Every structure is written in C-alpha cells, then in structure tokens.
Amino acid sequence: MNEPFYSVKNLTKVFGGGQEQVVAVKDVSFDVTPGEIIAIVGESGSGKSTLARMLLKLSQPTAGTIMMDGEDVTKLKRPNQLKPYWRDVQGVFQNPAGSFNQFYSVRTVLEKTFNLHEHRLSKAEKLERIHKALNLVGLDPQQTLERGSHELSGGQRQRVIIARALLVDPRLLIADESTSALDASLRVTILNVLKDLSQRLNLSVLFITHDIGQAYYLADRVFVMYRGEMVEQGPTETVLQFPQHDYTKRLLADVPRLEGWTASPGDLSIEELAKALT
C-alpha cells in the first residue's frame, strides 16, 4: 500500500457565534494515499460541502490542520501562497451550469487555470495540454474549444470542468456532488471518467455524495458523515456490508432499491418514521 501524502486532523468549522453558533464540521480526521478513490457520504446538512470548501482552501477552518506532504497548509490564505497547493489539489462542483461563466468560451475557462503554473507556458504548450486534458475526459477538442456554456450539455460541461482541473496535473481531486445535477444515464459516464482518470493518472479522488449507490460503484474507501461528524470510515465493502453506526444502518435501510427496501432490524413503521423525522 502507498504512503498517505495528504492528511487532515481534527478539522472543525464553526459558523456564527454566541447562541446562534453552528458546528458544521467537527473533529474530522483522515488520510489520503495516491490513486485511491474515497467517497464521503452524507445527507444535506451533514457538513460534507463545508468540509470540501475547507479542503480546497476556499474557507478557513476554525480548528485542526491540513497537511500536504508533511507540510502544514492550514494557515495559508493569500492566492499567491496557495498557488502551489492548488496545483496539487483541485475541485469540481455540483452544478455544471453554475460552474461555467456564461460569458466565456471553453477555451477561456480552461486557459484561466494556467495562472497557477510556475512557469510561463508557450501558446503551443498550453494548447497541447488543453487537448490532452479534453481527450482524457472524452471530449473532442476541435468541437469543444470555442463553444460557450449554453452550447454544451450538462454532462459535457462537467467534463470540461474536470478537464480544467487536470490541466495542472493535480494529485487530489475533490468532487463535491459533481454528478447529482446530472441525469442517471449521463451520471455513470462521469463516474467512469473519474474512475478511469484515477487509474491512469494515479489521481486520488475525494468524491462527496449523498448517494450510497454511487459511492459503492466508485470508491475504494467510504467515509460516512452525520451532523458534522465522521461517524464511520473504512473500505467500501466493510462499511456498506457490515455497517457499525446506527446512522449508516438507517441510511442503507432507507435507500430505495429496485427490489424494494431491504427489511432491516432498524426498519420503522410509518408512524415511528414520521416521529423520528419531526
């Protein structure tokens, strides 16, 4: 097994102060090794997106540390300090339409990323990298480059956004609900792209989702988040076949399946369910 290169310790985020204080993420710790796909599973409000924003250095943790190659990056704040970090850690978000500035073409969107590079690249080098990245996500560069956001489908937009991240050869890709705005038939193609990239480029992927099925399909390890805390983590098979925490059990019992809900000991009648939810 590879050595972990990225590690998070006791990461905590608190919003507001006084009586209205909300602990969005509480004491979350984990490691990431090269080339693995980790799924972070949780419902809306579980703090998984807040976690993603902290990991991407888009928001500052209240407590805890983020270490990259043994170096503490928690305190870095200014864009210039963070450039090296963002060369290693990149993100893809939920809404493919919102991820696109509708005033720019695919080319412009992609070229903005070269701002991160240490050395100035020549035009030809840039173009070569762009072609390579678009090919990796299964898009035809010739057909795609000059298009605007409104000329692409949701799946194509999301692929462009993944290609954007690939331009800097990142080691860790954080995908925050990146497939949930897509139709099921397109969703699997994006999951396949992520799987393929991880294997081909030895890229680690932190895949944040509310959908256990996708986690099962994609991930090597699964982390379960509930109310800001990481309640369970381990290899996908172990976590999903032998869940330990009550929340994981309930989640698995409530996922709709083609063959009907699996009856589990924790299954509730409608009255109990309604009561539990109010």
Next chain:
Amino acid sequence: MSTFQKYLLQKSFWFLGAFLVALSLNFFLPRLIPGNPVDAIISQMTQEGRADSASLQKIYETYMAEFGLDKSPAEQFVNYLGKVVRGDLGTSFARYPAPVESIIADALPWTIALQLPAILLGWTLGNVFGAIAAYKGGWFDRGGFVASLVASSIPYYCFAILLLYGVAVKLDWLPARGAYSFGMYPAWSWAFFNDVMDHYWLPFFSLVIVFIGGQAIGMRSMAIYELGADYVDYSHGLGIPDNRIVRYIFRNAMLPQVTGLALSIGSLVGGALITEAVFSYPGIGTALFTAIRQNDYPVIQGITLMIMVAVLLANFMVDILYGVIDPRIRAAQSGQ
C-alpha cells in the same frame, strides 16, 4: 432580552445614527455658504437699499448672535442641538421677527390636508389596478401598463402646470391660485368650505393621478413576480378560485408596497413641494419656494429639518410595521 427587543434596539441605534447625520447636514451645509449666511443676507439688503447702515449693523448683530456665528463651530453645534430639542428653529430673515416654528405651523396643515388624502387614494387605486393588470394580462394589462407608464413618467410638476393651464386658465372651471379666494377669511362656514374645496380639486388630482401611475407600475411588477411563485401554481392545481389566488398574490406583493405607502406619508411634507408652488397653495412647498427666493436661511433650514425628521420617523415605523405584517420577517424578529 428577547430577539425582538434586540431588533428594536438595533433599529433604534441605526435611526439615531441617521438622525445625527441628518442634523449635522442640516447644521453644517448652510454654514458652508461663502462668507456666512448673515453676510449674504446683509449684502442683499444693502443692495436692495432696504435699511440704513445703523439698522443694518443692528440686524447683523442680532443674526450673528442668533446663528451663534461668533462662537466656535463645536459650541455652535451644541447650541443648535439644544435649540432644536426645545423646538426653537430660529427667526425668519425675511419676515423678521416671526419665529420659524410659526411659519411652519401655518403652512403644515395645508400640506397635510392636500397630500394625505391624495396619497391614500392614489396608493389604493394604484395597487388595485396594478394587481388586476398583472393577473389578467393581455390587452387590459398592456393598455394599463402604457397608461400607467405615461402617467408616472410625466413629472408631477409638469402635470400640475398643464392642469393649471388647461383647467383653470383656459377653461376657467376652477380657481388658479391659493387655497381660498382672495378676500375670504378662514372661518367655519359653508361658504368658506366650498371655496376651499374649489381650490382643492386641481392640486389634489394632479397628485393623485401621478401617484396612481407609479404605484400601479410597482404593484404590477411585484405581482408578476409573485405570479411565477410555486404557491400560485399549486393553488390553481387544487382548484382554489381565482379571486382567492389574487388575494394571496395581492397580500404577498403588498409587503413592499406598504413600505412605499409609509415612506410616501413620511416624505409627504417634502414630496410635492413644487406642486404647491405651482398652484401657490399656502403649504410647506410654497413657504420653501418663497424662502429660497428671499435667501431666508433659517426658514429653509427649519423646513428641511422637519422633512428629515418626518421621513426618518416614517422609516422607523415601517421597519416595525413590516414585521407585524409579514410572518416570515416576524419570525426572524422573535427568533422562531
């Protein structure tokens, strides 16, 4: 302390701040006049030869003392604050020795009597038209919209001038100036009342019509926005009758309009200064028009201060009222 009290306190704090800013503006801006206001009025009097130099000197000293211009600015400001609190707004230049308060007190009832009914009527009719136009759509809406646009884009003073010329001068249907006929004296009699009403209609309608247009346009766009809301679709789907749904829309679109009403009432005093000037209606507007022409700074300052206070108070009440009407906001206030 409850959340509502906290909210109240916070609002009071803001309005106190705004009030201080208003007071300072009112105090300092006239003092920026090149030289000082007293120099300006004295030199005007000299030019017009209204008084000999001995009495000029006396007038000069009186005003200097009154304005407190012989003291330091900080002292002047404190002095000014003290006077304002006591309701002392100074003495008029042009109508010496009439106190400014009495000039305002004479004019204010006319302004309120003219504008309050105009605002209430215009606001009500405008909102009803706007909501119906938005809900009905089609030709009614388009025609109504253009009409409201025309009505609201005619500057109210232009409309007033046209009315005055057309109805009073050309057709000679209604009197052209003042609040009552020359030679009449205010009394509780039918004759006087009728005379006042004759003088009232023209300025009144000039305000009402413009006001209807503006309100209708605002209400229409608010209501169109509400029409797209999910609850409208859902209510349709449940077979709730149209007039009920219009009532929902009306109520929800109303909230911002209520602010508009209260603000209009607040700015009533300053709102249609020029309408009064056009019709020579003896309210605040005409008083201000005259004061500006005569460089009567104490009167100008008194009127502007009164307008500011009225608007600030109205704003403050709107903020509280708004919470009472909209349960969403009320909930936020009481912390539910």
Next chain:
Amino acid sequence: MKADNISVQYETRVGTPVLAVNDVSFHLEHGEVLGIAGESGCGKSTLAAALSGNSASNMRITGGTVSLDDTTTIDIVKTQGIPRDWRGSTISLLPQRALNALNPTARIGDYAYDVIRAHEKRMNRREAMEKTGERLEQLGLPTRVLKSYPHQLSGGMRQRVVTVISTLLDPDILIADEPTSALDVSSQKALVLMLQKMMNEGMLSRAIFITHDLALLSNIATRISIMYAGEIVEENTTNEIIHNAQHPYTRALLAATLEPDPSIRNITIKGLSGQSPDMQTPPSGCRFHPRCPYAMPVCAQKVPGATPLGSGFARCWLLDGTTEIPDPIKHEEVVAS
C-alpha cells in the same frame, strides 16, 4: 381513468414551438399507481401540468381527451387543462417543489380551509379545521402545524403537509410530480410509506407518480411508463419493467440505477452518450435513435409502432420480429478485467 392522445407544446417567441409531449395515452384503474419515469426534459412534468390544469402562460395543449370511468369525457384542448371544479377534488396535484408550494403568508390551517371551501361550500371554518386535524393525526403528523406558517416547518414536514393538503378531499386521482427529488432518502421513504398508507385506507384510490428515480418508483408503482423525448417508449407492470425490459432506453436507465449492492463493484456500466434531443426539431423516426446503441437505418426513417408485450407495450424496431433481439437486461454492463 383514461387519457388519450395528449399533446402539449410550448410557444416560443422566436422560432418553432417546443413539442414537449407528443401523443401520450395511458389508463389508470382503481387501486393502481402508475409510475412515469424519464430524465430531465422528457416531458413528464409538462404532462403533469397539463393533467392538473396548471399551465404556464406559453403552454398550449394541442390534443387529447381525459375520461373518468367511461362516464365523462372532456376535451382538454378546449378547456386547456382539466376544469377547475375537478382540480383538487377529482384530480389533485402533489407538486415538484413542495417546499415552496404553500402560500408563505397563510397558516397551514387557513390554507387548508381555502382548499376545502373551494369545493365544499357548506363546510365552515371549524369543521374544515377539524377535518384537516383528523387527517394529520391519522398520518402521524402533529396537529399543531395547523397554526404554523410554512417557514416554521422543516423540509420533510412541509412535504408531508403538502401531501395531506393535496389529498384532503379524497381525490379520485393524485398526480405526484417528482415529490421526492429534494428530499433525503429517509424522508423519501416516509413519503412513499405515507402514500401507501393512504391507498390502503381509502383516502386515495389511484395515483400517477412521476420521477426520474426508477428504484424509488419500483417501490410504489404497480405499472411503469418510461418516457423519452415527449413519448412513452415502454409501458408494463413494474415487475416486467424491472426484470424484462425490452426498450434499449429502459435498459440503459435500469443499468444506470446504481444500487448499493456488491454486484456493481467490479463492473463498468456504460451510460448513454449525447443528450436529450432539442424538442423544437425532434429527430426523425424513433426519437431515441441518435443515442441508441442498436440503431438501424429504419430507426431514422420510420416511427416505430407499439409492440404488445403481455400486459404492456414498447416502441422499438428491434421488437417488430424481423431483427434479432440483443441479450436482455445485463447487456449494457461490461465486466472489467
């Protein structure tokens, strides 16, 4: 209940209209839940809007009739949707964005009263409140929500309250348009169980349940229609659709339904390439042919007819008997090395 040949289009200010629903027919027996599944832009919500009398200003119903138990038939072109006195009491809607479906400035109880009064003129306020309260209790919801404003309720609660209001008048047919898409799995389950309870206790006799989530649908529907590009491409009993789907699109949808099951760990599922067609200029022939892995020349030329399949049908040239049918269901899955 029968709905025949329903067509709906959206007028656009520029160019040709968008043909959102094209010649859709279905029937719905007592005690049945018909599921309509399809992806975004397939016209399923437009169909719901047309049936529930909820038309957007630029929507035109260009064809179709709706009949109830063979007694009344209405031409919904003339009325542009079902008549007002049917809405809520005969055919009721459970809307897509239930979270915003309630009037924000009305208490739940007052709104429920408005709904009841729209159909039962004689009921007074107190009776309406009692009726609503009873219904809430029956479904395990607290009666205090009667006095609440919508914003005071949690998301899942609001969804259930809307469900109660939609079924308050024991409608003959409930049209549920993606009622679960904004909910987490536990609330989804609670809602489905609640609808089942209503069916069992006779508050509801039949329903149309529209969703993009086949797995969820299989838990409530007795029959399932699959829509693509404004048309029903396959319809059958739930069991047949899940285990013996015939249309390539249905199969692709089923394959893309990722269930938390060990069997999906070591396979790679192929999705569909391309995107839903532009409905201003839908593809010729079978509308699915540009994305279909089995497309043949005939698919682009002629519209496939409905091939009967036991208790259902599918529209696909593969099924007309002249072509060999590819392996069933697992076909799209390729086992990785």
Next chain:
Amino acid sequence: MSGIPVTMDSPPPPAAKQSAQSRVRSFTRMLSTRFYVSATMVAMILFFAFLGPFFWGVGEPKQIVGGLYEAPSRELILGTDNFGRDVFTQLMHGTRSSLVIGVVAGLIATTIGVVMGLTAGYFGGVIDEMLMGITNVVITIPSIVVLILLSIAVGTKSIVTMAIIIGVTSWPWTARAVRAQSSSVRNREHVDLARLSGASTVSLMFWEVLPYMLSYIFMAFVLQLTSGILQEAALSMLGLGPSNAVSLGIMLHWSLLWESVRTGAWWAFIPPTVMLTLIAFSLFLLQSSLDEVFNPRLRGR
C-alpha cells in the same frame, strides 16, 4: 488499463450551436416595438439638443431678441419669454443642459453605487454591514432635502456642479440592488473555480462577478439618468438651478416667477413641460423594454 469506460461525446445537434451572428439576430428579434419606439424618441431628442442649435438657433440662449412674451411668429416659432429671449433657442440649449446633467449625474451615481454594492456583496460580513449601514443612512435621509441644502451651500453652480451634487446623493438604491446581485453571483461555482485557479480578489470581482450584472447596471444607469434630469428640473424650479446656463427646470422657474401660466403665455411653459415629459417617458419606456429582454419573466406580456 484503459479503453472502454470513456465514451467519446458527440457534439450536440446543430440546432444548439449558434453562430455569433444568429445570436445577435435572436437578440434583436427579442426587442419589442416598445424598444424601437423609445430608441427613436431618444435619438430624436439627442439630435434636437445637440445638433438643433446649429440649424435653428437664434443667437445665444440669453440674447434678447424681442419684447416680453411675444407670441410665436414665423421668425420666432415659439415666441419670447419674460425677458424677450427666444424660447425655441432656449429649449434646445435647455434640453442639452438637462441631458448633460442627467448623464453626468447618472454616471456618478451608478459608479458609486456599483463600487459600493459590488464590494459589499462580494465580501459580505463586516465590510458588507459597514457599507450597507452607510447606504441605509443615506437612503433614509430624503435626497431632495440634501439636494436643497447642498445647492444652498455651494451657491453659484455650473451645470457640472449641479450634476455632481445630484450624483453623489442618488447612488444608494443602485448600491442596494447591485449588492443583492453580487452576493448571489458571488455564490456561483465558477467564482470558486476561478479562485482555485489562483485569481486575485479584484480580478474575481471584475471578471467573474461584474459581467453578470452589466445588463442590470446599464438599466440602473438609464434610471439614474432619468431621475437625475427630473431632480435637476425640480431643484431648478425651486430656484436652486445652475446659475450660468439655461435648463428646462430654469425655464419653468421663470414661468412660475413671472406668471406665464396665469397670463396665458403658453409658449413659455408648454415647450419645456412637454420636453421633460418626452424625455422621461422615452427613457422609462427604453428601460422597461430592456428589462423585458434581460428579465425573461416579463417576456410576452
């Protein structure tokens, strides 16, 4: 291993691909008759104000060319005013002054409003609270009063001074609206992605947030311009107008002072009244037709 999983995505059907030309075409098709009517009116007013004096001017605006309140004649088509000056010449110059004041005041107000609103909305938190606090204080103090006080304080004013006075008092509504927009655009994901590309805060605000508000800002500018013209007219009518130029408001001030309405000299006050109305109407109409294009909800009504 590689191969199978990634399917090459074919480009969308030709209908979705739009050339720049066809995009312009569909944009112009969305413009309504309302737009063309208002744009033509605005163009005619501009021509009248800026080029008119070269064709139809009779001397300088303040030049006395006849007796008091001479009725319109062949030479002086709108007659003379209370000082015996040519009303038509004054009308052209007055329209020009009003437009210049409107544009300059509109530019000032829009610029301040956009800078305040963009900054407050983008940063949020304490900066937002501070800037919006200032804005709310300025909003609650009635602008007509501040305008009156400022006009008195400044004393003699040029057209530009006038415009500045109006501009610095009328930005708060724009600031509020721009703030609401910028704080919502700021939460769009492309802004975060651009940040992940190492973009600086200023460039994020300028390149990622601002473009989304341009159409809106333009409309706000048209409104500010209109209200600037109307405020100038109101101030001038009260007798606080620019001292070295003719404006439509000043023409009305004279007719109020010299009783041209009651003496029936309609040529002295009808032209500026009608001109102000035309300007306001055409600009409101322009604004509402643009609103319709940018704001799909209003379309087709």
